Amino acid sequence: MNAQSPPHPKRATLYRMVMVQHVCPYGLKAKDLLRRQGYEVEDRWLTTHEAVDAFKDEHQVKTTPQIFIEGQRIGGYDDLRRYFGKPVADPKATSYQPVIALFGMTLLIALATSLAMYGTPFTIRAGEWFIGSAWPYWRC
Template identity: 65%
Template sequence: MTKHQPIASATGKTAILYRMVMPNHVCPWGLKAKHLLESEGFVVDDRHLKTHEETEAFKAKHNVKTTPQTFIDGERVGGYDDLRRFFGKRVQAKGETSYVPIIALFSLTALGALALSVANFETPFTVRAAEWFIGISMVVLAFLKLQDVESFSAMFLNYDLLSRRWVPYASLYPVLEAIAGVLMLSDRLHWLSVPIALFIGTEGAISVFKAVYVDKRELKCACVGGSSNVPLGFVSLTENLFMVGMAIWMARMWL
């Protein structure tokens, strides 16, 4: 058997996988690669790189920068992303924009609001469920921003009009969003939550509209934090308009 000759397989589909398996570290991408190969019907000759020295020697020998590395039919396929491409699966490009984070967030906050409505009113479709949806969404969005305020504020300053005039507002925004969201969920202190939501929602909507539809700029939205790859546009504008609508609705109920 040659060095890159895999173990025999009844199906004829075999592969050699080199991955790091050390006492204090098991490479997660190696596990993903092994699972992908097996899910595609391959018998995997799983070869472990058990030390840093062994790993570095392997990378130098094969002139590669990373592990895991897969060999099929004696030819190197590459790392995990290369393996996905080999099987015709999509690989997201670095920095590529995606609506997945915001879709996942709003889907879960909507389901949470519906679940609360069922628990309290025995039906998912109530006015209170809609209010809870906005409130929960605001709290979760604020949490994502507050995880790294510096990164959020840096991205927010790319398009927010008020922040460009008064920089501290970029760091204050998620705090205001959290306060308004919590108060809306509690159905208390409307005199405070309504003006906050109305102000940040209106100012945010104007900023997004100007950046995207007037200036025609292609930017990433800071709505789910500073590391977001969500494109600034319709979803961001809708988020702000929902906030404004909720504030107007609660003001009507309050007044």
């Protein structure tokens, strides 16, 4: 009987900023993505601005985090997403989510106020409150 050895674990090295006043959110995202893809992560912290600058100079990169898989540099968080075949958000794309959230919250507040005042959320006054509250955002 031939005993099989366990599969070679997938390994990645992550260099990211972890400072007293700042922990890089993209470094955290990269670490999480690597773990979800089954990688053992060697998490190397860059704890000072001098260490970050020295790392960038040494590897000729402009940003951190930087991910290395089996010794090969993959790049930053967006590059890691591409490496795993995951979609990457277009930084130039227009997003209406903040606007929708803002008007949605304004509408909910107007409806809740109407419910508290008149016992029903759907009143003419609720519409007036919504328009009056949302008006400053429409002019932007």
